[in-house]
Amino acid sequence: xxxxxxxxxxxxxxxxxxxxxxxxxxxxxxxxxxxxxxxxxxxxxxxxxxxxxxxxxxxxxxxxxxxxxxxxxxxxxxxxxxxxxxxxxxxxxxxxxxxxxxxxxxxxxxxxxxxxxxxxxxxxxxxxxxxxxxxxxxxxxxxxxxxxxxxxxxxxxxxxxxxxxxxxxxxxxxxxxxxxxxxxxxxxxxxxxxxxxxxxxxxxxxxxxxxxxxxxxx
Amino acid sequence: xxxxxxxxxxxxxxxxxxxxxxxxxxxxxxxxxxxxxxxxxxxxxxxxxxxxxxxxxxxxxxxxxxxxxxxxxxxxxxxxxxxxxxxxxxxxxxxxxxxxxxxxxxxxxxxxxxxxxxxxxxxxxxxxxxxxxxxxxxxxxxxxxxxxxxxxxxxxxxxxxxxxxxxxxxxxxxxxxxxxxxxxxxxxxxxxxxxxxxxxxxxxxxxxxxxxxxxxxxxxxxxxxxxxxxxxxxxxxxxxxxxxxxxxxxxxxxxxx
Ligand SMILES: Nc1ncnc2c1ncn2[C@@H]1O[C@H](COP(=O)(O)OP(=O)(O)OP(=O)(O)O)[C@@H](O)[C@H]1O
Ligand SMILES: [Mg+2]
Numbered sequence: 001x002x003x004x005x006x007x008x009x010x011x012x013x014x015x016x017x018x019x020x021x022x023x024x025x026x027x028x029x030x031x032x033x034x035x036x037x038x039x040x041x042x043x044x045x046x047x048x049x050x051x052x053x054x055x056x057x058x059x060x061x062x063x064x065x066x067x068x069x070x071x072x073x074x075x076x077x078x079x080x081x082x083x084x085x086x087x088x089x090x091x092x093x094x095x096x097x098x099x100x101x102x103x104x105x106x107x108x109x110x111x112x113x114x115x116x117x118x119x120x121x122x123x124x125x126x127x128x129x130x131x132x133x134x135x136x137x138x139x140x141x142x143x144x145x146x147x148x149x150x151x152x153x154x155x156x157x158x159x160x161x162x163x164x165x166x167x168x169x170x171x172x173x174x175x176x177x178x179x180x181x182x183x184x185x186x187x188x189x190x191x192x193x194x195x196x197x198x199x200x201x202x203x204x205x206x207x208x209x210x211x212x213x214x215x216x217x218x
Numbered sequence: 219x220x221x222x223x224x225x226x227x228x229x230x231x232x233x234x235x236x237x238x239x240x241x242x243x244x245x246x247x248x249x250x251x252x253x254x255x256x257x258x259x260x261x262x263x264x265x266x267x268x269x270x271x272x273x274x275x276x277x278x279x280x281x282x283x284x285x286x287x288x289x290x291x292x293x294x295x296x297x298x299x300x301x302x303x304x305x306x307x308x309x310x311x312x313x314x315x316x317x318x319x320x321x322x323x324x325x326x327x328x329x330x331x332x333x334x335x336x337x338x339x340x341x342x343x344x345x346x347x348x349x350x351x352x353x354x355x356x357x358x359x360x361x362x363x364x365x366x367x368x369x370x371x372x373x374x375x376x377x378x379x380x381x382x383x384x385x386x387x388x389x390x391x392x393x394x395x396x397x398x399x400x401x402x403x404x405x406x407x408x409x410x411x412x413x414x415x416x417x418x419x420x421x422x423x424x425x426x427x428x429x430x431x432x433x434x435x436x437x438x439x440x441x442x443x444x445x446x447x448x449x450x451x452x453x454x455x456x457x458x459x460x461x462x463x464x465x466x467x468x469x470x471x472x473x474x475x
Contacts, residue, residue: 121317121376124272125331125383126307128299135330139321216363217321 005187011178015188018174019195025091025170026157026199032096033156034149037103038138044108046133062101068162070094075166091163091170099156106148110141143214150207154200171195225250225285225418226271226387232279233266233442240266241277242442248387251416255429255450258439259465264422267439268389271420272309273302284308284387307335310380314392316372318364318379324351325360328379335383350378354408370401374408381412388412390421394428426469430454438462 008015043055062070075090085093114137122132164173175192179185224247233241240263248254256264269275271282273290282289289305291298319327328350329343338346351357354374364372373393380388390409394402406428412419413432423429429436429450436453438446438461446459457463 115317117313117315117317118319120274121311121313121319122331124274124306124309124311125379126303126335127331128303131334135334136319140319143321216365218365 003186004184007182007184008187008191011182011188014174014178015171015191015195018169018171019199021088021169021174022157022160022171022196023199025088025095025160025163025168026153028092029095029099029156029160030153032092033099033103033152036097036100037107037149038142040100040104041107041111041141042133042138044104045111059101059104062098067094067098067159068165070098071162071166087163087166087168090166091160091168095156095160095163098159099152102152103149106145106152107141110145111137113144114140143217146207146211146214150204150211153207154203157199157203158196222249224248224283225252226420227283228267228271228280229283230280231267231270231277231282233263233270233275234278240442241270243280244439244442244444245280246437246444248418248420250418252435253413253417253419253421253433255433255436256420256422256439257424257426257429257436257453257465258445262439263442264439265391268311268391268420268422271387271389272306272311274311303335307331307383308386310377310383310385310388312373312376312380312388312390312393314395316364316369316376316396318372318376320364322363323360324356324362324364324367324375327364327375328382331379332382346382347378350381351375353381353411354378355404368401369397370404373397373405377405377408377412387418387420390419390423392422392424395424424469426454426466438465440465 040055040059043051044059047055071090071094074085074094075087078085078090118136118140119132122136123129127135160170161172163170164176167173169177171192175188179188182188226246226248228244228246231241231244231246232239244263244267246254246267256267258264266275270277271289273282277290284305287305289302291301293301319330322330325344325347328347329338329340332338332346333340333343347360348357351360354377356371356374356378359367359371359375364375367375377393393409394405397405402425406425409419409421409428410432421429421433433450435447436450437444438453438457438459440461446453446457446462453462454466457466
């Protein structure tokens with residue numbers, strides 16, 4: 001059986017809808033991982049020990065166990081204790097928190113790297129510690145960490161394929177369904193690879209644009 | 219002047235970092251509208267003294283008063299934070315390295331604190347920023363980022379940022395030391411303008427000429443004590459103390475070389 005890409009058009013709509021789901025999951029999880037990462041970083045650096053420790057344990061769990069397992073736990077596990085999350089939400093939350101933990105490490109480093117004089121200047125104007133953190137330190141920390149955070153976002157896009165295991169019809173799963181009806185794995189996997197690559201390119205273009213925009217604010 | 223109540227009153231200030239005594243019983247009274255220069259060799263404690271005034275480097279002993287308010291009060295944490303944030307609004311500070319907020323444009327550098335702390339509307343804060351930036355000659359750069367400015371321009375914006383809080387006192391910690399020589403004068407001019415407006419100022423500086431031309435009083439510090447103080451013409455032209463003389467001689471030699 002040779003290759004036959006002519007089967008693709010018939011299933012193209014399924015695959016493209018899958019691509020839209022992949023984009024939705026990626027964007028959703030990216031937002032969760034970004035703001036979650038900032039929150040976790042601020043907690044790790046400034047919260048009192050009683051708050052810090054539970055979050056530290058949480059971070060260890062998310063860093064030290066497979067993402068796949070975390071998705072299973074959120075989707076299939078939480079139901080048992082009465083928390084029934086839709087698969088899409090479970091995917092966004094699981095993927096988002098997983099990367100939030102990684103982003104938090106980056107944010108912590110960049111928060112600590114902001115020049116001490118910045119906080120001093122803010123405090124001498126009369127800003128409180130929290131106000132200085134919010135208006136002066138965190139914005140600069142975010143600015144400095146955009147390139148590595150961007151890399152995490154691209155890793156996140158690729159890992160979003162794992163969300164297929166809890167039944168979200170994203171790109172990978174919809175390809176598998178098309179393959180199920182056509183028995184043409186090569187054609188569809190190539191198609192999907194191309195689509196991932198295109199989404200990836202768009203993300204990188206946006207990131208580069210953002211990086212250029214913030215260059216002047218250093 | 220002597221029986222007038224001081225505007226800023228530093229009483230027996232002491233500061234140690236571990237076993238290092240950086241300030242050893244320093245007292246300083248500054249009247250409203252007075253301009254005091256602090257000079258002295260590196261490591262003598264000038265910055266530490268200045269930073270004790272707004273409690274950035276809290277003293278280990280002694281008191282600092284602004285009018286009838288004690289600045290370095292010991293209070294429960296929460297109350298202290300509120301107290302010190304209020305006090306600091308009344309004390310402007312200018313740093314050697316400007317410490318402008320690089321992620322904000324000049325305009326927002328100036329408007330941020332008044333908006334957050336005094337509840338000014340955007341329009342009010344903008345008007346205020348324009349007023350202060352005009353004063354320091356930086357109005358044309360209001361929509362620039364700090365990275366697009368020269369050192370002298372940055373420092374003038376930093377002064378405008380401090381002035382926007384309408385402080386009662388301005389503290390300058392070597393405001394021109396990090397500048398290329400040709401940029402010093404534009405910052406000095408702004409400080410002179412403030413002097414003409416009778417702003418109360420304490421100025422740590424290595425520029426003896428500037429200190430002599432604007433200050434009412436000069437303090438010479440060495441190793442954590444005030445060795446000698448007096449009017450500029452006495453301190454610079456006819457110092458009594460041997461250490462003051464040595465310092466000035468070395469300093470002048472250094473400047474010419
Ligand atoms: N946070 C700190 N921890 C430990 N020692 C410090 C600290 N800050 C200042 N010192 C020490 O206190 C002494 C006085 O420092 P200070 O910065 O007040 O000197 P200065 O007169 O301003 O000197 P310069 O002209 O170099 O600015 C120095 O010996 C310095 O090393
Ligand atoms: Mg100093």
